[in-house]
Amino acid sequence: xxxxxxxxxxxxxxxxxxxxxxLFGDFDCHTLKRISASPEFRFDSMxxxxxxxxxxxDFLPREDKPLAAVCRLAERSMGKDTTIxxxxxxxxxxxxxxxxxxxxxxxxIIDEFVKQTGREILxxxxxxxxxxxxxxxxxxxxxxxxxxxxxxxxxxxxAAHEEYVPLEELYGYCRTARKILCGKHAVGRVIARPFxxxxxxxxxxxxxxxxxxxxxxxTLLDTLKEAGKTVYAVGKINDIFAGCGVTEKxxxxxxxxxxxxxxxxxDRDFEGLxxxxxxxxxxxxxxRQDINGYAxxxxxxxxxxxxxxxxxxxxxxxxxTADHGCDPGDSHTDHTREYTPLLVYGKGIAPVNLxxxxxxxxxxxxxxxxxxxxxxxxxxxxxxxxxxxxxxxxALCAAALASHERAYAPYSKFKVGAALLTADGxxxxxxxxxxxxxxxxxxxxxxxxxxxxxxxxxxxxxxxxCSGENEPDAAFPPCGVCRQALSEFCGxxxxxxxxxxxREFRRTTLGELLPQSFTAEYxx
Ligand code: THU
Numbered sequence: 106x107x108x109x110x111x112x113x114x115x116x117x118x119x120x121x122x123x124x125x126x127x128l129f130g131d132f133d134c135h136t137l138k139r140i141s142a143s144p145e146f147r148f149d150s151m152x153x154x155x156x157x158x159x160x161x162x163d164f165l166p167r168e169d170k171p172l173a174a175v176c177r178l179a180e181r182s183m184g185k186d187t188t189i190x191x192x193x194x195x196x197x198x199x200x201x202x203x204x205x206x207x208x209x210x211x212x213x214i215i216d217e218f219v220k221q222t223g224r225e226i227l228x229x230x231x232x233x234x235x236x237x238x239x240x241x242x243x244x245x246x247x248x249x250x251x252x253x254x255x256x257x258x259x260x261x262x263x264a265a266h267e268e269y270v271p272l273e274e275l276y277g278y279c280r281t282a283r284k285i286l287c288g289k290h291a292v293g294r295v296i297a298r299p300f301x302x303x304x305x306x307x308x309x310x311x312x313x314x315x316x317x318x319x320x321x322x323x324t325l326l327d328t329l330k331e332a333g334k335t336v337y338a339v340g341k342i343n344d345i346f347a348g349c350g351v352t353e354k355x356x357x358x359x360x361x362x363x364x365x366x367x368x369x370x371x372d373r374d375f376e377g378l379x380x381x382x383x384x385x386x387x388x389x390x391x392x393r394q395d396i397n398g399y400a401x402x403x404x405x406x407x408x409x410x411x412x413x414x415x416x417x418x419x420x421x422x423x424x425x426t427a428d429h430g431c432d433p434g435d436s437h438t439d440h441t442r443e444y445t446p447l448l449v450y451g452k453g454i455a456p457v458n459l460x461x462x463x464x465x466x467x468x469x470x471x472x473x474x475x476x477x478x479x480x481x482x483x484x485x486x487x488x489x490x491x492x493x494x495x496x497x498x499x500a501l502c503a504a505a506l507a508s509h510e511r512a513y514a515p516y517s518k519f520k521v522g523a524a525l526l527t528a529d530g531x532x533x534x535x536x537x538x539x540x541x542x543x544x545x546x547x548x549x550x551x552x553x554x555x556x557x558x559x560x561x562x563x564x565x566x567x568x569x570x571c572s573g574e575n576e577p578d579a580a581f582p583p584c585g586v587c588r589q590a591l592s593e594f595c596g597x598x599x600x601x602x603x604x605x606x607x608r609e610f611r612r613t614t615l616g617e618l619l620p621q622s623f624t625a626e627y628x629x
Pocket of ligand 1: 517519536538548583587
């Protein structure tokens with residue numbers, strides 16, 4: 106079975122403010138909540154997925170039988186921009202935000218740029234892109250000086266008239282700037298902003314070009330590419346990663362086209378990752394504070410989603426998430442420091458609610474584990490928590506539950522069942538057996554283990570343990586004595602299933618339950 110991961114980033118769809126939002130100048134922001142109040146908001150397929158079950162989304166209807174595993178992700182990086190958000194999704198946490206220049210670029214940067222390009226500069230302030238050519242275009246033509254400006258984002262922009270500074274020359278100046286802007290001045294993007302026309306009638310051309318910063322460390326994309334897998338970048342993903350780790354790419358003109366290409370991607374034969382960014386939410390509606398437009402774009406996605414999930418193959422997993430917030434109804438037009446939603450859907454995924462997790466980077470760790478590549482990035486995989494039960498696991502849990510019914514626990518009234526799977530596929534189950542003098546009491550796990558060993562079994566593949574069915578928080582791990590007894594025969598990587606109720610269990614391993622157990626090795 107070919108394994109494919111699809112990550113769809115709903116650009117800026119935050120799921121509520123993070124505790125540190127005030128540090129980023131954000132108060133009372135919640136992108137999803139804001140747009141959910143719009144009459145244009147539609148919430149049908151995302152409701153079925155379980156989006157309303159995510160922590161902090163109690164304004165949305167809940168779903169009793171969700172289709173997807175869900176959680177809320179905190180951003181570990183100290184930033185709230187697109188690049189940092191996507192890098193974290195792919196396994197790189199940024200300890201500091203990218204630099205911005207509300208007062209313009211410092212002298213040492215400009216001096217170096219002038220020295221290396223041989224051209225003086227104009228402006229050097231945050232400026233609107235259309236205003237800057239209106240105000241400086243004529244002087245630029247007369248003097249040959251380049252128009253350098255920035256914005257609220259981490260960008261170094263160079264505007265030049267195409268007839269006076271040929272495109273290739275402008276791109277060359279951008280490459281020079283890109284090399285100068287490193288270390289603490291590593292801005293997210295250097296952007297070429299060519300324009301044409303005459304004074305009073307200048308217009309920007311489509312020859313804009315972005316020179317992005319390369320990720321500071323290897324991302325999931327690089328690791329996949331090195332492992333010979335496909336990394337298909339849809340929308341602005343290729344630019345966000347400065348092309349690093351991308352094996353195929355396609356740019357889009359907005360969400361509608363992005364959705365169409367995503368559907369088509371399902372027909373492509375590949376193993377690896379298809380990474381999609383839907384930019385309209387942020388670019389057209391978040392920054393422009395258009396709540397209804399944002400809600401409409403969400404409704405379009407919501408209506409489209411079933412078309413995608415229906416076409417998914419057995420080995421496909423879909424992650425739907427965001428890269429930061431951009432509450433269209435808060436006091437400013439910038440991004441907002443928010444949690445993001447995460448929905449994970451696929452044939453092999455159990456619809457578990459994972460609560461709130463510590464970083465976007467857990468997506469990369471999980472995707473890497475699923476695709477079977479070694480991963481050294483930030484974050485930890487939650488694949489084990491969301492993988493649907495195998496037939497073996499289901500059978501073992503059923504045996505533990507049946508044994509639980511036979512428990513002899515008249516003193517504690519605490520009935521326990523356990524089941525052990527041997528290397529050759531046999532199941533031995535056991536229950537706890539209590540005694541009036543209490544100390545001879547034996548736990549369920551040891552009953553199962555001793556039954557098995559006395560029948561000749563010596564190697565085991567898995568253990569399941571359960572206590573009262575449907576008792577709240579009934580799940581408990583084996584006691585210390587049982588852990589030690591098990592470690593005599595079972596490896597530290599042996600999976601242990603701890604049943605919460607008849608349908609759900611949590612996976613752990615014997616080694617996690619009892620690290621550094623006492624074994625025969627120490628007796629040599
Ligand atoms: N018990 C088990 O069967 N397994 C464990 O791992 C912990 C405890 C039983 C022993 C006793 O009959 C009852 O639970 C209360 O301690």
